[in-house]
Amino acid sequence: MFAVPAALRKPFARLAAVMTLVAAAACQPVPLANPGGGVSRGGAVPVALLVPHGTPDEQEARLARDLEAAARLAVSDLGGVRIDLRVYGTAGQPAQAQQAALNAAADGARIIIGPLHAASANAVAVATADRGINVLAFSNNPTIAGGNLFVLGQTFRTTADRLARYAVRQGKSRIMTVHSANVAGRLGRDAIASAVRAQGATLAGSVSYEFSQDGVVEAVPRIRSLAETSAADTIFLTANTAGALPLFSQMLPEAGLGPDRVQYIGLTRWDTPPQTLGLPGVQGGWFALPDPGRSAQFASRFEAAQGNPPHPIAGLAYDGIAAVGALSKAGRGLTRGDLTQPAGFQGVGGVFRLLPDGSNERSLAVATITDGEVQILSPAAQSFGGAGF
Numbered sequence: 001m002f003a004v005p006a007a008l009r010k011p012f013a014r015l016a017a018v019m020t021l022v023a024a025a026a027c028q029p030v031p032l033a034n035p036g037g038g039v040s041r042g043g044a045v046p047v048a049l050l051v052p053h054g055t056p057d058e059q060e061a062r063l064a065r066d067l068e069a070a071a072r073l074a075v076s077d078l079g080g081v082r083i084d085l086r087v088y089g090t091a092g093q094p095a096q097a098q099q100a101a102l103n104a105a106a107d108g109a110r111i112i113i114g115p116l117h118a119a120s121a122n123a124v125a126v127a128t129a130d131r132g133i134n135v136l137a138f139s140n141n142p143t144i145a146g147g148n149l150f151v152l153g154q155t156f157r158t159t160a161d162r163l164a165r166y167a168v169r170q171g172k173s174r175i176m177t178v179h180s181a182n183v184a185g186r187l188g189r190d191a192i193a194s195a196v197r198a199q200g201a202t203l204a205g206s207v208s209y210e211f212s213q214d215g216v217v218e219a220v221p222r223i224r225s226l227a228e229t230s231a232a233d234t235i236f237l238t239a240n241t242a243g244a245l246p247l248f249s250q251m252l253p254e255a256g257l258g259p260d261r262v263q264y265i266g267l268t269r270w271d272t273p274p275q276t277l278g279l280p281g282v283q284g285g286w287f288a289l290p291d292p293g294r295s296a297q298f299a300s301r302f303e304a305a306q307g308n309p310p311h312p313i314a315g316l317a318y319d320g321i322a323a324v325g326a327l328s329k330a331g332r333g334l335t336r337g338d339l340t341q342p343a344g345f346q347g348v349g350g351v352f353r354l355l356p357d358g359s360n361e362r363s364l365a366v367a368t369i370t371d372g373e374v375q376i377l378s379p380a381a382q383s384f385g386g387a388g389f
Contacts, residue, residue: 113320182211220252227262241276318348363382
């Protein structure tokens with residue numbers, strides 16, 4: 001039996017909070033019946049922002065404020081483009097989100113940015129589909145996307161594609177997956193499998209673990225056995241720093257799977273919170289992140305204006321406004337065809353584009369951790385078709 005140090009038990013007190021943006025789909029959005037028309041070049045574009053104002057959850061209330069602040073910062077940056085931003089509170093509840101969307105439609109909104117949760121996004125999309133209004137939700141869950149509903153959050157598929165492509169270019173060919181036995185873990189597993197196959201590498205099997213401390217401990221011998229029998233040269237983990245990553249990063253090397261034996265890759269970011277950088281087991285691992293330079297510029301400007309650093313997903317509200325502004329400036333509309341233009345848009349973390357299936361693709365850098373410091377191994381592409389894609 002593996003001994004579990006006290007310092008590594010702490011993350012599991014927060015297991016319920018892991019992957020809060022990945023939620024099960026409530027219902028499928030319906031196809032858009034009447035696509036939105038063109039945007040007037042001379043008048044202001046009415047845009048509805050749905051955020052969880054009114055929620056009793058203190059952390060979510062702070063996120064709501066950051067999302068609104070980021071959207072207003074984006075509006076102020078749109079030289080020559082007028083946005084009539086109208087903010088509606090959802091309290092983080094599907095019924096209130098749906099009513100807010102109906103109010104926004106009655107007020108003349110041409111597009112909706114938000115809401116936060118998957119169930120609320122579905123409710124909003126269904127309520128507005130026959131009104132010709134597209135919805136850019138803050139979710140990263142592609143299973144809710146489609147019809148008039150797009151997700152702005154960085155998807156597992158985008159991350160897995162970028163990292164699998166990089167791994168194959170570095171000579172890695174046999175990649176196994178370790179994932180939690182929950183919705184987020186299974187979505188991550190499937191994204192990794194698709195990415196590995198698309199790059200022509202071999203999927204060397206997968207190991208699931210119960211989303212608990214005991215589940216991680218029990219999985220370690222099985223991971224070691226599969227790595228040995230499948231001759232895996234890479235282990236792709238879906239775990240994040242708030243859950244199983246600290247435990248795996250210690251116990252797997254102790255079980256004989258050190259960095260001299262396999263390459264570790266993370267589906268989530270390994271540089272947050274900062275104390276993660278000091279974990280011995282993450283040194284040399286690979287993970288993906290948005291363009292660090294552009295992200296730092298946004299964070300600096302946001303903090304100067306608001307007095308606090310932005311929430312990690314606050315930039316999604318900025319990105320939504322930036323997309324609307326870019327289309328308006330070009331004299332384009334807000335139809336599905338306009339929103340899915342191949343060139344994409346410039347966001348706070350680099351270039352991104354919305355895809356016809358309602359998901360998105362984002363430019364990402366590949367990074368590693370060396371002696372507690374983040375080092376960029378492959379920079380984020382500056383446009384689609386660049387080296388990072």
